[in-house]
Amino acid sequence: MKIALLGYGRMGKEIEKIALSRGHEIVIRKDVDDVIDITLADVAIDFSVPSSAYNNITNCINNKVPVISGTTGWLDKYNDAVALCKEKNSAFIYASNYSLGVNIFFELNKQLAKMMSSLEDYNISMEEIHHTKKLDAPSGTAITLAEGIIENSSKNNWELDEKTSEENIPIVAKRIPDVPGTHTVWYDSEVDSIEIKHTAHSRKGFALGAVVAAEWILGKKGVFSMKDVLNIR
Template sequence: MKIALIGYGKMGKTIEAIAKDRGHEIVLTIDMDNQEDLTPENLKKADVAIEFTVPASAIKNYKKCFESGVPVVSGTTGWLDHKEIVLADMKKQDGTFFYASNFSLGVNLFFALNEKLAELMKTRPEYDISMEEVHHTQKLDAPSGTAISLAEDLFAAHPGKHSWTLEKPKKETEMHIEAIREGDVPGIHRIKYESDVDYIEIEHSAKSRQGFALGAVLAAEYTADKKGLVSMKDLLNL
């Protein structure tokens, strides 16, 4: 498979190494110094593009991929306020878009665990719910896209919480998310149910970027012959 890498930071370089180990070819690499090379002609050399940049660049990069007829795997977070615009562009161009707030296989199993626990706890109003996420200092968005996905899944299963806040909750239906930025932490997510007498906590902690990068390559392999919007739930058959 021929891959275009849009974004060549730490994650892009890790994705490149894993993709090559799996027998794939990197035919285009885009970073801050050669953005003018992101052209239809260059994109069409690839079977699929993997995009890990920043929110300000991501939306126009997706559009270029759709217009070029190249499936795109999106690893950038922080752009979801423009999600409807992106999906409309995808449909207009009959494109393919793989979006995941987190590509780690373990995190996506954690998503399923979060939904199950929320379902079990929905009749236990004595337990208040909070979340904590910790990431490296270079991460720009807060809370993380993964934390937002966890929160949305939790709200869908648990009637006691309807929204999240980074501040002290003003309503019982609000869930506090503590977003911590320190060191070079790849990612930690904790969800806590606490009553007056005890608490239940689930946690996922990433040891390195390897898990995210492998998931992105697996997503590219899955996406290359698909159409429309696809996700990790499709890939993992969850």
């Protein structure tokens, strides 16, 4: 499989290692302003920056090159990308986190939210910790977790703050050097606490998931998610 890496920072380099180890070829390594011929690739993996992601994705879609995107901070244009993908009969996956373990964690989070939804004595809160070079806060993963709770509870929204109204979920975002990513969801009451937590030990898990998604999407048409890749129903 010939892969275009759209974004060649730390994640791009980690994806390259995994892809090569699985027998694939890297044909494009794109930094922010590079001009490329995306048709040289069988599939593209976008881990760029928010200002470049949409253009990278639409370039792939317009040229019918399947694209996997893990860039966060551009989702105000996500629906436009989905509409374009359907119009062009191309293939696209966006995920806030490609770690296989995190995507299992997303489903556990939803199930716990359903189970806790009728227990009004518990307060929900969240924390995410990442390295100091992460540009957005809260993380896309934290937002996905919050949305999973909102869909399955009486909460209305999330807020980047330690304290918020009872209708919203407070998220604390911390930036600490050399932390790949830690996400925690708490349910606290006067009598006990329930906590679920995912801790990434390195970027390797994110990179592996992105390559697995790229392998899966080859030859397919449509807009997909990691639930499709992992066959989670």
